[in-house]
Amino acid sequence: MNLKDLKKDLPASVVVFFVALPLCLGVALASGAPLFSGLIAGIVGGVVVGAISRSPLGVSGPAAGLAVIVLAAIESLGAFETFLLAVFLGGLMQVLLGVMRAGILGYFFPSSVINGMLTGIGLIIILKQIPYAFGVGGVELAGDSLTATLSAFFANIHRGVLVITLISVALLIVWETPIIKNNPVASRIPGPVLAVASAVALHLMFIPFDLLRLSEAQLVSVPVASGLGEFFGQFTLPDFSQLNNPAVWTVAVTIAVVASLETLLSVEAIDKMDPLKRTTPTNRELVAQGVGNSLSGFIGGLPVTQVIVRSSVNLQTGARSKASTIIHGLLLLVCVATLPTWLNTIPLGVLAAVLILTGYKLAKPALFKKMWDNGAGQFVPFMITVLGVVFTDLLTGVGLGMAAAIFALLRRNYLNSHFLHKKEDTEQDNRPRISLQLAEEVTFLNKGAIRKELSEVPNNAHVIIDKQNCVYINHDVAEIITDFVATAGTRGIDVDIIERSEISVKRAEKQRLRIAA
Known part of the structure; x- marks a missing residue:
């Protein structure tokens, strides 16, 4: 004062x-x-x-x-x-x-x-x-x-x-x-x-x-x-x-x-x-x-x-x-x-x-426009909270908004667990090649998305699972990948796994220390 x-x-x-x-x-x-x-x-x-x-x-x-x-x-x-x-x-x-x-x-x-x-x-x-x-x-x-x-x-x-x-x-x-x-x-x-x-x-x-x-x-x-x-x-x-x-x-x-x-x-x-x-x-x-x-x-x-x-x-x-x-x-x-x-x-x-x-x-009306411009992940929880607070009460409205925000987070997490690259061209032996790149964090929430992608891999394909950027992978997801590799041969599927290298591990550790500092 x-x-x-x-x-x-x-x-x-x-x-x-x-x-x-x-x-x-x-x-x-x-x-x-x-x-x-x-x-x-x-x-x-x-x-x-x-x-x-x-x-x-x-x-x-x-x-x-x-x-x-x-x-x-x-x-x-x-x-x-x-x-x-x-x-x-x-x-x-x-x-x-x-x-x-x-x-x-x-x-x-x-x-x-x-x-x-x-x-x-x-x-x-x-x-x-x-x-x-x-x-x-x-x-x-x-x-x-x-x-x-x-x-x-x-x-x-x-x-x-x-x-x-x-x-x-x-x-x-x-x-x-x-x-x-x-x-x-x-x-x-x-x-x-x-x-x-x-x-x-x-x-x-x-x-x-x-x-x-x-x-x-x-x-x-x-x-x-x-x-x-x-x-x-x-x-x-x-x-x-x-x-x-x-x-x-x-x-x-x-x-x-x-x-x-x-x-x-x-x-x-x-x-x-x-x-x-x-x-x-x-x-x-x-x-x-x-x-x-x-x-x-x-x-x-x-x-x-x-x-x-x-x-x-x-x-x-x-x-x-x-x-x-x-x-x-x-x-x-x-x-x-x-x-x-x-x-x-x-x-x-x-x-x-x-x-x-x-x-x-x-x-202010400008706030509605700003939230709209930020995308559905921001606008939907915002509007649900507004309507909930107005038509029910403060805590109910906030609870509904939080539920919408969590749903948006889970959906985004589901979609961003991996990046699937399907090439139009084929290898010399006419086999399709599919590259599955895992994200930095792969949790149990990503099980459904990864299981779905692996189940849709066609027979006789060449699958590359890239784990170079993966810092954490949930045990359940790891089991899904292991089971896929174990049964891939029965469908004529070849699987190559690119593990996280020592260089990338050290680079990630340096970045973490830099952020912490």
Whole structure:
């Protein structure tokens, strides 16, 4: 942390704070938990996890991806205090995973899946914020058909919210142009902060006008405590008498596994987007998340993970170090404790505008074209991940994308195990000559391809099996070749095997040492 970075981290932290505040409340609402528990998780994720973690840009807090799990867990356990015990235990398990160096699992996710996850999340952000951008969030729009639902949607559009959203989007777009970025004065004011300030001013101006006046449902809603005692009274302790409840341990394991996977995916994604290309130590990150979850559960908060949305906003608004994360957590604490009434004047429309543009940056059309240009091996897992994340949930989408990526890898491995050269001309005795050159690595996955090629060799052919480039050959494949050589004579087939020479072995060893150095 240094002064030069702090000049960028401080305004970025303000933007992240404005984005995190409604998200903390929204996740708590979707989880069927007290709204204050979402704020506790946001504060712990910012201050505690931010202080322990070495992720320069990652922001932690309550995650929408866990909302369904939390909702089901609270219902199954029967009491929120019992659920808090599961969060506390899940955090301890995450610390153990970090100590056991399980963070390496995050490195096994291919870029096509990570890009697909980011794009899917971007699309979800846009879709989820559309109702709030038009002022119909929380309004019952169910109809007998899609046409009826759309008609109800357009009939309930709020003019005041729509004006605020459009002006906010326009400000945010203008603030991304070179004219503003090259202006030494204007560039110091973050676009989202200006948009929020303008939205609050418009909300106050609209109060005298019936058609434009915003209702409480269209504004941020933070619980207001009448005094310090009531504020601290909103904290809740876990029910430790349920330690012998097997259901608690089941939920704890689920939280530990899901929160760890979401964190590792987020770390990989944010590190990939980091303009300075820094690398987060994933084992340390798991320990930080574990400590954060244990503390959050102990004082009445929801489980935390490193989250894509807030981390992306943090990056997009110019943050350079984890000071931004910590400061945003402190801002949450101070404002929730002292200024809840003022916070409740922020329209949800401006927050929707910020999130919609953030979602667009994650799901730019140019990214689809780039993945298409990279070939089917990249595009198919990417699209499967995108569709899976949008139409199911984060983990299911990533799982489907990983399955597609593994299938593409196995197919490529199957095809690249060898190179078959069939010459059109024949030898002097009119015998066909077939050359089978084995690749550098030949595993059991290549058995089918090699067996197929050998079984299709015509009778009375001359077969050359070239193993000069082969560093490793699986025992099963070696047996297939041995069996083929043993039975080739019965079909009039002559087989020559070119073994790996000492010269090529030494050359490969020198290359390996050079790469290692």
